Amino acid sequence: MGEGAALFARMLVIGVVIAAPVGAMAMLLVQRTLAHGWRAGAATGAGIATADGAYAALAAFGVTAVSQWLVTYQTWFRIVGGLALVWLGWRALRTPPTHRAADARDSTRLAPLYSSAVGLTLTNPMTIMAFAAVFAGAGLVAQAGAGSALVVTLGVACGSMLWWLALTTAVWAVRHAVSDRAILVVNRVSGGVLVAFGVLALVAGLRGIGS
Secondary structure, three states: OOHHHHHHHHHHHHHHHHHOOOOHHHHHHHHHHHHHOHHHHHHHHHHHHHHHHHHHHHHHOOOHHHHHHHHHOHHHHHHHHHHHHHHHHHHHHOOOOOHHHHHHHHHOOHHHHHHHHHHHHHOOOHHHHHHHHHHHHOOOOOOOOHHHHHHHHHHHHHHHHHHHHHHHHHHHHOHHHOOHHHHHHHHHHHHHHHHHHHHHHHHHHHHHHHO
16 A cells, blocks of 8 residues: 555544544434435535545644634634524524435435535534544644645545544434434434533633634
8 A cells, every 4th residue: 555545544444533422413414314314414424524524634634724714703603503493403403303305305305404504513613623633643734745735634624524434324324214203302412402502612612702
């Protein structure tokens, strides 16, 4: 295996590891997959992976000015992201649980789902700090040469996308094996979790303004 291929494989694993922890975006993807279909979940996952790739690029290319700007204005990013999560959580709480509704919505417009996932992921500037910490521990910050930095970026993005596609497929595979009542419970739980994450982000943002 060549040096570039080995670096890509390494970054693929890191991308999966960073994406795997359960959080607000994972709950959003699960809810959208159940409510709108596999394509909706995949579009959401692609949006998250795109944002992960963008943050990986900032760390790999050593774009410190942008990274510092994101951290400087993290208060406002948290407020915007928190409001968006509360809104999405409220919508999830009102999503009908029927199989027929999910099947009919499989053709829902994917561009808004993708773009909202990108925006929500990017509104958490702490993600760039997480990437910087992981990359520093792996000796990958500010890669020597644009080629290596590009491989790092693509590897992380592909690893993240691989995880989200696997999660989407797993959720959709069991979608028709559970009852509407169970789906309703999942909608309520995922919606509540999204609202909770949103409120926490809002509180953190408002505290930042006051400090």
